[in-house]
Amino acid sequence: MAENSGTDPTVDSNVVENAASDRTMIVVTVKTPKDKEEITISEDSSVAQFKEEISKRFNAKQDQLVLIFAGKILKDGDTLNQHSIKDGLTVHLVIKTAPNDTISSASSSGTPQANSSVNPSSAPNDSTTPDTGPTPASTQPPNLLSGFGDLSNLSGMGMGSANFMEMQQQMQRQLMSNPEMLSQIMDNPLVQNMMSNPDLMRQMIVTNPQMQQLMERNPEISHMLNNPELMRQTMELARNPAMMQEMMRNQDRALSNLESIPGGYNALRRMYTDIQEPMFSAAREQFGNNPFSALGGNLDSGVQPSRTENREPLPNPWGPPGTTPLESRGTGASTTTTTSAGGTAPSASNPLGINASGLGNGVFGSPGMQSLMQQISENPQLMQNMLSAPYMRSMMQSLAQNPDLASQGSNPTATTNPSQQQQQLMQQMLQMFAGGGGGSLTVTPEVRFQQQLDQLSAMGFINREANLQALIATGGDINAAIERLLGSQPS
Amino acid sequence: MVTCALPLLSDKMAVAAGSGCLRPGVGTEIILPGVKVPRNFRLLEELEEGQKGVGDGTVSWGLEDDEDMTLTRWRGMIIGPPRTIYENRMYSLKVECGPRYPEAPPFVRFVTKINLNGVHNSNGVVDTRAVSALAKWQNSYSIRVVLQELRRLMMCKENMKLPQPPEGQIYTN
Numbered sequence: 042m043a044e045n046s047g048t049d050p051t052v053d054s055n056v057v058e059n060a061a062s063d064r065t066m067i068v069v070t071v072k073t074p075k076d077k078e079e080i081t082i083s084e085d086s087s088v089a090q091f092k093e094e095i096s097k098r099f100n101a102k103q104d105q106l107v108l109i110f111a112g113k114i115l116k117d118g119d120t121l122n123q124h125s126i127k128d129g130l131t132v133h134l135v136i137k138t139a140p141n142d143t144i145s146s147a148s149s150s151g152t153p154q155a156n157s158s159v160n161p162s163s164a165p166n167d168s169t170t171p172d173t174g175p176t177p178a179s180t181q182p183p184n185l186l187s188g189f190g191d192l193s194n195l196s197g198m199g200m201g202s203a204n205f206m207e208m209q210q211q212m213q214r215q216l217m218s219n220p221e222m223l224s225q226i227m228d229n230p231l232v233q234n235m236m237s238n239p240d241l242m243r244q245m246i247v248t249n250p251q252m253q254q255l256m257e258r259n260p261e262i263s264h265m266l267n268n269p270e271l272m273r274q275t276m277e278l279a280r281n282p283a284m285m286q287e288m289m290r291n292q293d294r295a296l297s298n299l300e301s302i303p304g305g306y307n308a309l310r311r312m313y314t315d316i317q318e319p320m321f322s323a324a325r326e327q328f329g330n331n332p333f334s335a336l337g338g339n340l341d342s343g344v345q346p347s348r349t350e351n352r353e354p355l356p357n358p359w360g361p362p363g364t365t366p367l368e369s370r371g372t373g374a375s376t377t378t379t380t381s382a383g384g385t386a387p388s389a390s391n392p393l394g395i396n397a398s399g400l401g402n403g404v405f406g407s408p409g410m411q412s413l414m415q416q417i418s419e420n421p422q423l424m425q426n427m428l429s430a431p432y433m434r435s436m437m438q439s440l441a442q443n444p445d446l447a448s449q450g451s452n453p454t455a456t457t458n459p460s461q462q463q464q465q466l467m468q469q470m471l472q473m474f475a476g477g478g479g480g481s482l483t484v485t486p487e488v489r490f491q492q493q494l495d496q497l498s499a500m501g502f503i504n505r506e507a508n509l510q511a512l513i514a515t516g517g518d519i520n521a522a523i524e525r526l527l528g529s530q531p532s
Numbered sequence: 533m534v535t536c537a538l539p540l541l542s543d544k545m546a547v548a549a550g551s552g553c554l555r556p557g558v559g560t561e562i563i564l565p566g567v568k569v570p571r572n573f574r575l576l577e578e579l580e581e582g583q584k585g586v587g588d589g590t591v592s593w594g595l596e597d598d599e600d601m602t603l604t605r606w607r608g609m610i611i612g613p614p615r616t617i618y619e620n621r622m623y624s625l626k627v628e629c630g631p632r633y634p635e636a637p638p639f640v641r642f643v644t645k646i647n648l649n650g651v652h653n654s655n656g657v658v659d660t661r662a663v664s665a666l667a668k669w670q671n672s673y674s675i676r677v678v679l680q681e682l683r684r685l686m687m688c689k690e691n692m693k694l695p696q697p698p699e700g701q702i703y704t705n
Contacts, residue, residue, distance in 0.1 A: 072589040130583045
């Protein structure tokens, strides 16, 4: 807007208004973050009158204007005198986008959804605005819909002060800050329809520049995206929070068990830093929650995600590989693709770098053991299934707690005793894990979580004790630890 | 307003006061090395800057009570930065400039409820250690600097997405 200082129309109208009285006119500068205007007004006028002038000059409604002077908000009933507003002084103006009058415009600005090529990754968020715009309006606080409010500023599409990306980011922020809105959006049949179309989802994800960056760094992710089964499962996950929770719970449980294995912690850490972290950070910016967290670099959820609690019996880890049920086809697929990238080097699915052939010497003399190892390395899913068996877990835990037992396993002569064979098999596995991971049996939590602690302190969580507690409680899961820390932060 | 009933401690101070004080425009201080501008001069200057809207218009400050001769209690306002969760909100603060200001940093507390790292959840008091302008206070800093720093904190990654209480709530204690 061009700067007008006391142009004739303004002066005339003022004169007309104050025709009866001969008041002194003062020139007050009204400043917004973007704009500055000089407004001439009678020094005796009230704030309401002042706002009237301002609303004309700034083309905004009076109830959208918030005036600030000297650190105080000017209320309509006050006078300029009250606040000692004199000639030449500056008043700050904020034009609020009031929530109520943007509902209708929100539905009309649903047009952005049609053009999915412009900003495909934002489409699922934007397309819901026409449907969810009216519903949350009455129940949600105003600031939520100020995101919608910016939509109203887009006359047509993508024009106006708020560019598309900004507005879309704002939408997402609103989404993240308000979980009910997210679930409402998810329940929306339109969204569900779209999400059940894997091609569309894939395209949307791929064209997002952040995801592209991520994919460059981690080719496994692009493999994952190319697998339609996987995509479908992901979308199911994202759609159904209960299912998601179940999956997360399984993953967490399995991961924490893995930690108790010597060397397992290092493997976990590797897995996390290589795969999960960039996904998390990219996905968090994008989605608010992380629908891929369970899939990127998932090691151990060998249990089929279901909408209700899983009541199926867990698979028999010692059964022949052909008959092990392909439950976790989704996660299995992801880990299979990662194996192709990793070979026997530590990768997400094969974190401990199990090289079956290398284990032939000495301890693993028995051909049965060897073939088992080979099968494991070729079919990572088998390993998953193995590790997820309940008795396996307890065995591992007890073995981890009893280092003597583990060290006994290294004695080759002990393998001849058939009654102990099964147990020793486990010990040998443990040895192998230890050999592959290179960890020690006695690690303090602080050492174990050293890397996480560094990350947390880099993020600004300076209370090391609290960080450590949170990490211990969440078993090294940085993001859960952050949630804990934020939830309990007093300041 | 406070008149020059303040003792002028030295000739140098007189120079500073006479030439630097109360002149309209940005950057009114003439900073002579080794000279300590008296507290009230500083505060009057800040008062004027607040009234003239010095700065980018995203923060505002002024005396809480115009009759306050000691220039101790101030009110500040921060406009929530765009593209953060604080956007479109106005945060009211109380700033208290003690007797040792500007050698000592002011006490700052939020009146409007906010969820921000470094601000106590219960009473809105800003933790001096969490805000670098307060922790490493210099006497050339001002209320504006503190408010702008708080606003910058709102734009930090670790703060910009923190869930906020409903708009309009204030701390009662």
